[in-house]
Amino acid sequence: MSGERLNGRLAFGGNVKRTLCGLCPANCGMLVEVEDGRPVRFHGDPDNPVNAGRLCPKGSAVIELYEHPDRLNHVLKRVGARGEGKWEKIGWEQAMDEIADKLADIREREGPEALATLGGTQHARDWATWRFVTEWGTPNFINSGRNCGSGSMITECAMYGWDTVTASFTPGVTKCLIMWGANYAESNPMGWGHLRKAVQSGEMKLIVIDPRRTKSADIATLHLAPRPRTDGALALGMIRAIIEEGLHDKDFVENWCTGFDEVREIAREWTPERTSEITGVPAEAIVEAARLYATSAPARLSFGVSTSQIGEGAARSALLCQAILRAITGNLDLPGGETLQDEPYENLAYWDLIDFTRLIDHPRRTRDNVNARDVPISSVGGYAAFRKAMAAVQPNGHYAAQYMLFTSQPHLYRAVLEGDPYPVRAIIVQNGEPLVNYGGSRLAQQAFSSEELELLVVMDHWLTPTAQLADYVLPATGSLERPELSMRWGFTRMFSTGQQVVDPLFERRDDYDLWSGLGRRLLDPAQWPEKVEDMLDRFLAPSGKSFREWADEGASTYLPQDRQFRKYRKHGFATASGKVELIPSLLADLGIDPRPTYTGPPYARSDVDDEAAYPLQMLTGSRVLEFMGSTMRQARKMKARHPEPLVELHPETAAEHGIADGDWVEIARPEGAIRQRASVTDAIRPGTVNLAGYWWDPDRRPDRDLSGVWEANANAITPYDTDLSSFAGDQPLRGLRCSIRRVNEPVGIGQSA
Numbered sequence: 001m002s003g004e005r006l007n008g009r010l011a012f013g014g015n016v017k018r019t020l021c022g023l024c025p026a027n028c029g030m031l032v033e034v035e036d037g038r039p040v041r042f043h044g045d046p047d048n049p050v051n052a053g054r055l056c057p058k059g060s061a062v063i064e065l066y067e068h069p070d071r072l073n074h075v076l077k078r079v080g081a082r083g084e085g086k087w088e089k090i091g092w093e094q095a096m097d098e099i100a101d102k103l104a105d106i107r108e109r110e111g112p113e114a115l116a117t118l119g120g121t122q123h124a125r126d127w128a129t130w131r132f133v134t135e136w137g138t139p140n141f142i143n144s145g146r147n148c149g150s151g152s153m154i155t156e157c158a159m160y161g162w163d164t165v166t167a168s169f170t171p172g173v174t175k176c177l178i179m180w181g182a183n184y185a186e187s188n189p190m191g192w193g194h195l196r197k198a199v200q201s202g203e204m205k206l207i208v209i210d211p212r213r214t215k216s217a218d219i220a221t222l223h224l225a226p227r228p229r230t231d232g233a234l235a236l237g238m239i240r241a242i243i244e245e246g247l248h249d250k251d252f253v254e255n256w257c258t259g260f261d262e263v264r265e266i267a268r269e270w271t272p273e274r275t276s277e278i279t280g281v282p283a284e285a286i287v288e289a290a291r292l293y294a295t296s297a298p299a300r301l302s303f304g305v306s307t308s309q310i311g312e313g314a315a316r317s318a319l320l321c322q323a324i325l326r327a328i329t330g331n332l333d334l335p336g337g338e339t340l341q342d343e344p345y346e347n348l349a350y351w352d353l354i355d356f357t358r359l360i361d362h363p364r365r366t367r368d369n370v371n372a373r374d375v376p377i378s379s380v381g382g383y384a385a386f387r388k389a390m391a392a393v394q395p396n397g398h399y400a401a402q403y404m405l406f407t408s409q410p411h412l413y414r415a416v417l418e419g420d421p422y423p424v425r426a427i428i429v430q431n432g433e434p435l436v437n438y439g440g441s442r443l444a445q446q447a448f449s450s451e452e453l454e455l456l457v458v459m460d461h462w463l464t465p466t467a468q469l470a471d472y473v474l475p476a477t478g479s480l481e482r483p484e485l486s487m488r489w490g491f492t493r494m495f496s497t498g499q500q501v502v503d504p505l506f507e508r509r510d511d512y513d514l515w516s517g518l519g520r521r522l523l524d525p526a527q528w529p530e531k532v533e534d535m536l537d538r539f540l541a542p543s544g545k546s547f548r549e550w551a552d553e554g555a556s557t558y559l560p561q562d563r564q565f566r567k568y569r570k571h572g573f574a575t576a577s578g579k580v581e582l583i584p585s586l587l588a589d590l591g592i593d594p595r596p597t598y599t600g601p602p603y604a605r606s607d608v609d610d611e612a613a614y615p616l617q618m619l620t621g622s623r624v625l626e627f628m629g630s631t632m633r634q635a636r637k638m639k640a641r642h643p644e645p646l647v648e649l650h651p652e653t654a655a656e657h658g659i660a661d662g663d664w665v666e667i668a669r670p671e672g673a674i675r676q677r678a679s680v681t682d683a684i685r686p687g688t689v690n691l692a693g694y695w696w697d698p699d700r701r702p703d704r705d706l707s708g709v710w711e712a713n714a715n716a717i718t719p720y721d722t723d724l725s726s727f728a729g730d731q732p733l734r735g736l737r738c739s740i741r742r743v744n745e746p747v748g749i750g751q752s753a
């Protein structure tokens, strides 16, 4: 069969392959037609339940990116100084031999913990990295989950033993959704369609809590625009209103919760007036939101990255209060409410093949991760404590493990630079971009440029700023060039397969090949089959079918229909007491204040001392539809839609600073200054500025200024002070103080010098 069409669209079969769009974690299904070994036409897979035939603008660039002239195609070995841009092309096997030799030497001298790995968000082969580190014995590994909700997940697990990070509203069932510091209109294009329909038909109320009037806020029943970082105070005000009016679920609280009286006492002082004073939200709106939410079960209070990213003090209080709201309103594990994770899917050997528990008593590991002293909950010790608390309900203690184990970035860079608490000597970066995407990235540059770091390996699609500093650069395949199996980090019972569409171009290799190459050289070779498909077969072995059998079948996303609700009625909650611990004992045991208190005003600790010099608060990283993190900037249409980095500011703020729409402005903090172009809009609170995130200039010649990474990138001015990170080790990225002023010179974005 060749390119058969149904209603003018491609139909799966013959030379039309069924695969996944690997450009963001949604993993939408895609049908791609191949002619003479090249992908030529594609569209969304109508049979895939995630996207039902649709693709977002990013997805439309999939072939352009596969054939892009700037893609990394060869293995590069540095021959000049780091960052000098002098490379030698070498073969894959030579690179693997040299990297393995270096790692063996470092392990011998400094122990397995001296190797750290840094990853990112797309699925690629995270599991391969984790399988490697747990066998190798290093507790120092980071994926973007680090700043992507670790705090949320940890808080919820401590309070009820599960988390709701990946839960969603259920169209037709959920009556109210609070979108708290999230913006589906840009960040969740597939969910956004369902959401709009549910809200506009009147079947679901939507409360948006965001200092900006986003597209999501535009359709909301209620929009509260608090001062950034004051979410904990707002939530306390809502908790008080709910309890005072008796709107909490009394049966659930009485039978299933501990700590309610203490919560009520703490919330008592948060009158609507006091809450309004701290948050800037009108008192009536606070009470109205509380009533609407508490009287609309089943309701969902969504996960959004914001409340994990507001730093020391502020994040702890916001995350605890959000979890308390979910619990006292009786929404936990209701259909259409806060659905809790089901047991791991028995068709997948996901957790068994990664086996984070190996790290607990690993024979070669003698030290915990480099942040264990300062952030004890995000460490092997913290993970072991969680396992104990959860044991009665989840004997494998697997849930959320990776989020508990991810190392804090600034701690890692200090370990490289200062050897404190012990030296890290080798870093492997794959599928992540620490110089652009991680907070406080100036410290990352110092670490990556330092002679103390003996080995820096980067595997990516592009010669990113971080890759430009590497000793070895490895070219990775993209989703069309590899067999795909998305297990969604083991968080759900859903998995997706995708056929390999075309052969990899040039020397590009599967991300798995890096770990299997090293695994066969340095670890038990039997654990590291040469071909990735053989490894995928092992993941799917419990299903009785091979990867190929799944991938060649009709649908590509499998959603088991056997969801269980109110599971706690069977076995209690996965906490030490078996109840929802509104004041979690687990946090207390690890030395973390477990009470949902809010200290201020306006927040626990300021990130800069001189508030007069830095009068504004900045938001960083708010998603835009056309980019995924730092990626997609190479795609023509995406770049045309966002040719320059824009900073949004309110007309009053602009006027106070003599700034007009379109002016270039400098945004400064103690870490440095960057420039972006002013976009004056009343869709943001006065006094708050929203910076474009993740900017670098892929068109810029690589040997000049790391492709402009310091000119407009928000993370060039986010802090790396370890004390400012949240109790879970998430860096402060939102609500930080800054100053702005008009400048005359634009940044060099777009200059290809």
Ligand SMILES: Nc1nc2c(c(=O)[nH]1)N[C@H]1C(S)=C(S)[C@@H](COP(=O)(O)OP(=O)(O)OC[C@H]3O[C@@H](n4cnc5c(=O)[nH]c(N)nc54)[C@H](O)[C@@H]3O)O[C@H]1N2
Binding pocket: 022, 119, 120, 121, 122, 124, 144, 145, 147, 148, 149, 305, 309, 430, 431, 432, 433, 434, 437, 438, 439, 459, 460, 461, 462, 464, 476, 477, 478, 479, 511, 620, 621, 622, 628, 629, 630, 631, 693, 714, 715, 718, 733
């Ligand atoms: N200031 C600020 N910083 C933030 C955030 C914020 O809100 N504000 N958000 C944080 C959050 S939530 C996240 S998740 C992170 C995102 O941070 P990252 O996950 O690091 O982001 P990306 O830019 O999506 O991906 C990083 C790199 O992976 C490469 N890549 C893509 N696909 C593949 C592949 O298949 N194989 C390989 N080897 N490489 C690939 C891309 O080319 C890119 O260079 O950023 C965090 N940083």
Ligand SMILES: Nc1nc2c(c(=O)[nH]1)N[C@H]1C(S)=C(S)[C@@H](COP(=O)(O)OP(=O)(O)OC[C@H]3O[C@@H](n4cnc5c(=O)[nH]c(N)nc54)[C@H](O)[C@@H]3O)O[C@H]1N2
Binding pocket: 024, 121, 148, 180, 181, 182, 183, 184, 186, 187, 188, 209, 210, 211, 212, 214, 226, 227, 228, 229, 230, 231, 303, 304, 305, 306, 307, 310, 619, 620, 621, 622, 623, 624, 625, 626, 627, 628, 629, 734, 735
């Ligand atoms: N197009 C696109 N989609 C993506 C991504 C992408 O890079 N591009 N990244 C993916 C990833 S890794 C993630 S984690 C998700 C994140 O997706 P979301 O959770 O939706 O996150 P953001 O868009 O970063 O931030 C949401 C809102 O938080 C608001 N905000 C900032 N500070 C505060 C605060 O202090 N309090 C409150 N209440 N609100 C605040 C911002 O104004 C912003 O509108 O998106 C995923 N989807």
Ligand code: SF4
Binding pocket: 021, 022, 023, 024, 025, 026, 027, 028, 051, 054, 055, 056, 057, 058, 059, 060, 189, 190
């Ligand atoms: S980039 Fe767009 S099309 Fe691709 S997986 Fe994400 S949402 Fe789907």
Ligand SMILES: [Mo]
Binding pocket: 121, 144, 145, 147, 148, 305
């Ligand atoms: Mo994220």
